[in-house]
Amino acid sequence: MMSFISYLLSGVSLGSIYAIIALGYTMVYGIAKMLNFAHGDILMVGGYAAFIALNQMGLPILVSTLLSMVICTLLGVVIEKVAYKPLRQANSLNVLITAIGVSYLLQNLALLLFGANPKSFTSFVPIKPVKLAGGALTISGETIVTILCCLIIVGGLVTFINKTKAGQAMLAVSEDKGAATLMGVDVNKTISMTFAIGSALAAIGGILMCSAYPTLTPTTGAMPGIKAFVAAVLGGIGSIPGAFIGGIILGVLENLSKAYISSKLSDAIVFSVLIIVLLVKPTGILGKKIMEKV
Numbered sequence: 001m002m003s004f005i006s007y008l009l010s011g012v013s014l015g016s017i018y019a020i021i022a023l024g025y026t027m028v029y030g031i032a033k034m035l036n037f038a039h040g041d042i043l044m045v046g047g048y049a050a051f052i053a054l055n056q057m058g059l060p061i062l063v064s065t066l067l068s069m070v071i072c073t074l075l076g077v078v079i080e081k082v083a084y085k086p087l088r089q090a091n092s093l094n095v096l097i098t099a100i101g102v103s104y105l106l107q108n109l110a111l112l113l114f115g116a117n118p119k120s121f122t123s124f125v126p127i128k129p130v131k132l133a134g135g136a137l138t139i140s141g142e143t144i145v146t147i148l149c150c151l152i153i154v155g156g157l158v159t160f161i162n163k164t165k166a167g168q169a170m171l172a173v174s175e176d177k178g179a180a181t182l183m184g185v186d187v188n189k190t191i192s193m194t195f196a197i198g199s200a201l202a203a204i205g206g207i208l209m210c211s212a213y214p215t216l217t218p219t220t221g222a223m224p225g226i227k228a229f230v231a232a233v234l235g236g237i238g239s240i241p242g243a244f245i246g247g248i249i250l251g252v253l254e255n256l257s258k259a260y261i262s263s264k265l266s267d268a269i270v271f272s273v274l275i276i277v278l279l280v281k282p283t284g285i286l287g288k289k290i291m292e293k294v
Contacts, residue, residue, distance in 0.1 A: 015251020016150035021228035022243040024198030030238035037099040040225015041106035046203030076199025110218035236287025
């Protein structure tokens with residue numbers, strides 16, 4: 001029983017990382033109607049920035065985290081301005097190809113700068129493991145911090161979107177860019193802010209992921225990025241609570257599959273569940289049907 005609870009908590013922790021990354025996907029798609037497949041690689045850049053700040057520059061953990069977030073935020077805004085903004089009116093295939101190109105560009109730049117050898121990442125979580133049930137159940141500090149961070153981020157984002165002027169501008173742009181412009185909303189600024197927030201969250205997700213799984217390579221963000229996108233689709237892309245739910249489900253499924261079925265088949269099981277859910281509910285768990293005029 002204790003082993004099941006341990007696997008479950010680890011799954012929730014992993015799912016929380018997926019959820020934090022998925023929030024970037026779901027916000028960008030919900031507001032800009034773009035799939036930013038370079039998002040996972042921004043996570044990787046955040047991991048390297050944090051690694052260098054802590055291990056080579058000797059900065060404190062909090063300062064290293066903030067520096068990583070700033071670098072990823074600036075990177076996200078630059079990518080949006082240079083790669084995506086000129087394609088606002090282009091078809092979705094052009095945007096998709098561009099996003100894949102940006103992803104490979106970031107991976108290869110990281111390969112040139114840092115090499116292919118994995119870096120041993122020092123955990124950013126100074127909290128010691130907590131032992132429960134007389135030591136039968138051990139919860140790592142990374143698990144505790146990751147789950148708390150995810151809950152705080154999701155709650156903060158929901159509050160920001162619903163209670164602030166900038167959040168209302170995001171909602172307006174997601175509904176109708178033309179109408180939002182007529183109402184005085186700066187669409188370009190709003191989309192840039194969305195990329196900035198999503199990229200900052202990718203930095204946090206990268207630090208938490210590398211703290212829990214302490215290996216960093218130029219391709220570190222590739223598979224987590226894909227799985228976070230799957231989590232966003234599973235929960236209903238465009239929905240912040242949906243990204244959270246999708247991430248948790250994905251993480252729990254993956255961890256329990258590895259523990260009780262097969263570590264080699266865990267990814268296949270996760271993607272199979274996605275297919276089944278989308279066959280039953282194509283918009284995802286919390287997704288809404290969009291009515292289009294013909």
